[in-house]
Amino acid sequence: MYYFLVNRTSGKGRSVKVWIEIEKMLNEKNVEYDVLITDTKDDVVKYLTKLLQSKKNITAVVALGGDGTIHEIMNQLIGTSVPFSVIPTGSGNDYARARGITKDYVKEVEKLLKNEQKKIDLLEIGDRHCMTVVGIGFDAKVADEVNKMKMKKWFGGMAYFLTILKVLLTYKPSSIRLTLNNEEKVFEKVWLIAIANHAFYGGGIKICPNAMSDDGKLDMCIIHSLPKWRLLFILANVFEGKHVSMSGVDYIQVESIHVDSDEPLYVTADGEMMGQTPTAVSIKKDAFHVML
Known part of the structure; x- marks a missing residue:
């Protein structure tokens, strides 16, 4: 049935x-x-x-x-x-x-x-799981603002674009400490971190164009060390996934990630609020059955 x-x-x-x-x-x-x-x-x-x-x-x-x-x-x-x-x-x-x-x-x-x-992978974050993308920082703040929009259902995907412009006016990038497969790295002036199981979030934004849900990998996009005007240029190319080779963008594949920051940052999964940093995300291989 x-x-x-x-x-x-x-x-x-x-x-x-x-x-x-x-x-x-x-x-x-x-x-x-x-x-x-x-x-x-x-x-x-x-x-x-x-x-x-x-x-x-x-x-x-x-x-x-x-x-x-x-x-x-x-x-x-x-x-x-x-x-x-x-x-x-x-x-x-x-x-x-x-x-x-x-x-x-x-x-x-x-x-x-x-x-x-078939079976697909899931992202594991705390005691929850995520199908698409975990967003940290600027993108998570945007998602939070979109979820609060009373008119979200009327704007559809455009709601994300309009909110990006609004949040950009006041948002300040942060210093981030990442542990990637047990190797620690520090990134300065980080705008956003997207950790993906599927390529899209935010109503069609192709943030991690190479993400696949059956490869046992987390695809991670980090946008950092950019002035606001340059960030806007990057974001204009994100919708088609053309941003990954641009200066200020790091694209990494790993199995586990721990994220810490100087100040608590919003964290979302599938567009739903998951709290704030510090947070850890890992891949759960072949964890979910889906219809083709």
Whole structure:
């Protein structure tokens, strides 16, 4: 049986509209399914806890929502063999973008019904896991501001761009101490650190273009030692992933990272707040089952 979790608030209500059409498809094909339509994380946690305890035959859990919805569901399914997929209806949809999952729900449902799956890596940060990118510093501050925006659902990916300009006015870079695979390095005037399992975050920003979720590696992008005007130039190239060879950008692959800073910096994972530095991130190989 397929279990669908529909975030009522995602995509200005698009999730519910898409679900109505998907439900028609499932009924026409005589597919067994159950659905939860909600707008609270607590409902999602309770539903999945009860489902996993029931020992029912679960073909897949499928989210209709964005990266925040995915983050919560994944952290409930971690440690099980239950496969997961998403029909993207959120404002960012970075996980779906990285995995080639489109907004064509007819096409995506057809793929789901083939029941093909694989294992992918996850990022581990404290007692939580992350599907896409852990952001530290400037980008995490931007994500925090975006999450506070009352009009986020209307602006979509543009919300991140507008907030970048706002945060840039007052943000000051920091000195960072990194332990990379047990080797310590210090970076001065660090604007941001992005630690990636998939290439995208922030609604389509290709921050770590070489990141792959099945290579057992963390891809890390560090932007540092730049004046603001130069940072803007770098950020203008980030959307297409052309920044990695530019001066002031370090791109590294490792298995584990510990980050410390002179002043506490915001930390996000999948766009959700995870607290502040110091923090540690490591790769968890083949930790999660996903539908192709």
